[in-house]
Amino acid sequence: MNKKYSIKDIAKLSGVSVATVSRVINDNGRFSEETRKKVQKVIRDTDYHTNFSAKNLRMNKSFSVGILVPDISNYFFANVVQKIEKILFKQGYSTIICNTARDEKKELAYLKMLESKGIDGLIVISGAKAFDISKLKTPQKIPFVCIDREPKDKQNTVFISSDHYQGAVEATNSLFEAGCKFPIIASHSRTSSSSSYRLRGFKDALAKNNITYNKSKNHIVLDSDNITKKLNQFLELEPQIDGIFAINDSIAINVLSALLKIGKSVPKDIKIIGFDNDPQDIHSYPTLSSIKQDTDKIAQVTVDNLINLINHTGITGESITIPVSLIQRESSK
Amino acid sequence: MNKKYSIKDIAKLSGVSVATVSRVINDNGRFSEETRKKVQKVIRDTDYHTNFSAKNLRMNKSFSVGILVPDISNYFFANVVQKIEKILFKQGYSTIICNTARDEKKELAYLKMLESKGIDGLIVISGAKAFDISKLKTPQKIPFVCIDREPKDKQNTVFISSDHYQGAVEATNSLFEAGCKFPIIASHSRTSSSSSYRLRGFKDALAKNNITYNKSKNHIVLDSDNITKKLNQFLELEPQIDGIFAINDSIAINVLSALLKIGKSVPKDIKIIGFDNDPQDIHSYPTLSSIKQDTDKIAQVTVDNLINLINHTGITGESITIPVSLIQRESSK
Known part of the structure; x- marks a missing residue:
């Protein structure tokens, strides 16, 4: 009689998956009325519900969640953080937002x-290195979800990210479809799991178009300094370049300004597409094509998963990929 | 012998101001070697220093500071918050950053x-209404500093802001100097203490140029919807308009895009200048003139004042105004 039932027991007794039990408990997502009744009966019969309520009481919940963000002035991060905050507040x-400035x-x-x-609970947004929670005193006590940043141990967490690979493939293909023959990628020197997926997508799209990626010919690394000078030197060495996939919109906007300064016409001489769909994309001249990340969905899925983990009704070890979409504007026509 | 000395007592005994005592204690700011010796002698003689150290111990410091920010996706706010975080972390x-989404x-x-x-301690950044800390259980226990937002009771805090009035005067004057005869102001419908100072600066600059501000003729209110349509209607009614001072760069960038869509040439037909010196100003076409707020100085002065208040060596009731500067680019030439 005193057996402590786990969510796995409830799933087994109900004949459904752990994920379905979790959805029923949180009244969140799709399941049939029949499933709901079945799961709820098992929960009542086993007293599972009182178990996890008691657990929450014991835990002395603070109803506060931390977010580690590498740079709040980045449009994508600020946008996701604001949406997460809004959903969490409603619940x-x-x-608590902490700006880590990419400093370990x-x-x-x-x-x-x-x-x-x-x-x-904790939400960890993108950063250069794999995220490692094990340095805390009681790491197992804080459930956490990672956005865009692969954790050191995926078994403890849920990993949520946009389909960066597919976005890069679509961006690169759109350049080929617009008539480009020699597209290159422009990136930071800094790497992250999302930037490496974007680079891989670019390479694979080149390969599909019978071009073998060559670091010195197809890849320009641009940090914040001397962008115009570096780009000009690169274009003098590789005058055949007619398309640029910039790994994010901040680089794309800088490249666009630099191209205009060099005297190149966009999209006539060189087409360009970015990533993130920053609001300033519609104010640049010409307007900037980009890959849109679905920040609404990223925020919702993040909060759902974290709340489930906090309430002991979620499961870790999952990786969730959110689709992206191509936004065509003037710069890549 | 057991008298508890206050910072005011120390100032009186040393024959200097409270602010000077504070600067000596924190070794921060200008004072002569003679003043330093005099103040330090009084502090030793009165045991004032042990008093406030004991106070800190009693307070059980957490070495954490909260920041209330209305919108982290706004360039100015994000920029100031990041700089404050950096300085505080070094100390x-x-x-702890909290995004209030302008929601009371x-x-x-x-x-x-x-x-x-x-x-x-607490830092409160701009918001629509006067800031009121009195709703907390122990409001007097948390020292706070306000940036850009006038508090309900100025006696409890230090109020730090850019010289919004002077910035607006300089922006408007720069339009007149570039040859404009009929400049208008573009603002949100939302008001704040900084926006009202900017409006006042615009009105006074008009008056100096013998134009009486008239709300229906010299002021267009643009929120995020239908900007192009509203601007077009306004310009049809007031075709003499040849200059726009936008109350911030986000409005300025939107107005610039709208003007290009309407078929106006900038700066030939209409000159435009914004406020905040957003990084995207150099990427717009044409590049956008703006008023630069000195965010380095705002962040430093904010942290200095807050740390002094936390250490019981600061004084409240002050308003500190930080100078701004005019950045001329193509849009207002």
Whole structure:
């Protein structure tokens, strides 16, 4: 009689998956009325519900969630963080935002601070290295979800990201379809899991069009300094270049300005497409084509998964990929 | 012998101002070697220093500071927050960022959350209404500094803001100097203390040029919808308009795109200048003139004042105005 039932027991007794039990408990997602009744009966019969309520009470919930973000001035990050905050607030949770400035020491300091403040859960957004929660005093106590950043141990978490690979394939293909013969990729020197997927998508799209990626001919690395000069030198060495896939819109906008300064006409001489669908894309001249990430969906899926983990009704180990879409504007016509 | 000395007592005994005592204690700002010796002698003689150290110990400092920000996707806010975080982190403080989305209920919820997390100090950035800390359980326990947002009771805080009035005067004057005869102002319908100062600066600059501000003729209100249509209608009614001072760069960029769609040439037909010096200003076509806020200085002054208040060596009731500067680009030539 005193057996402690787990969510796996409930799933087995109900004859459905753990994910379905989780959806029924949180009244979230699709399941039939029949499934709902069946699962709820098992939960009542086993007293599972009181179990996890008691667990929550024991845990002394603070109804606050921490977010580690590498750079709040980046459009994609700010946008996702704001949407997550809005959804969490509606569900009764406060969001504590920490800007880590891509600094590992700072990240660890903020992790410890968040632990000391008694957060119920953690969201980790993109960063250069794999995320490692094991340096905390009680890492197993804080459920966490990773966006765009592969964690060191995927078994403890849920990993959510846009389909960066597919976005890069579509961006590159759109350049070929618009008539480009020699497209290149423009990226930062900094790498991350999302940027490596974008690079892989670009390489595979080249291969499909019978071009073998060659780092010195098909890839320009541009950080914030001397963009116009570097681009000009590259184009003098490789005058056949007629298309640029920029790994994000911030690079794309910089490349666009640099091309105009060099005296190139966009899209006539060189076509260009970015990634992220930054609001400034419609104000550039010409307007900038881009790959749109579905930030509404990323935010919703992130919150759903974190709340499930906090309530002990979620499962870890999953990787969830969110589709992206191509937004064609003047710069790649 | 057991008298508890206050910073005011120290100032009186040293024959200097409270601000000077504060600067000596924090070794921050200008004072003569003679002043330093005099103040330090009084501090030693009165045991003032042990007083406030004991106070800190009693307070059980958490070395965390909260920031309320209305919209992290706004360039100015994100920029100031990042700079504040950087300075605070160097001084051993973590920064907890809360995005209030200009929502009063949310703001109060975050204030209470920050209080419950035991922050040592609070920074409040711009919002529509006067800031009121009195709704907290122990409002007097949390020292706070306001940026760009006039607090309900100025005596409890330090108020720091750019010289919005002067910026608006310079922006408007630059339009007159470039040959404009009929400049207008473009603003949101939302008002704040900074936007009202900017409007006042515009009106006074008109008056100096013998134009009486008339709301229906010199002021267009543009929120995010139908900007091109509204601007077109306004220009049809007032075809003499040849200059626009946009109250921030986000409106300026939208107005610039709308003008190009309407078929107006910038700066030939209509000159335009914004406010904030957003990085995208150099990527628009034509590049956008703007008023630059000194975010380095705002961040430094904010942190200095907050740390002084936290350490009981600061004084409240001050308003500090930070100078701005005019950045001329193509759009207002």
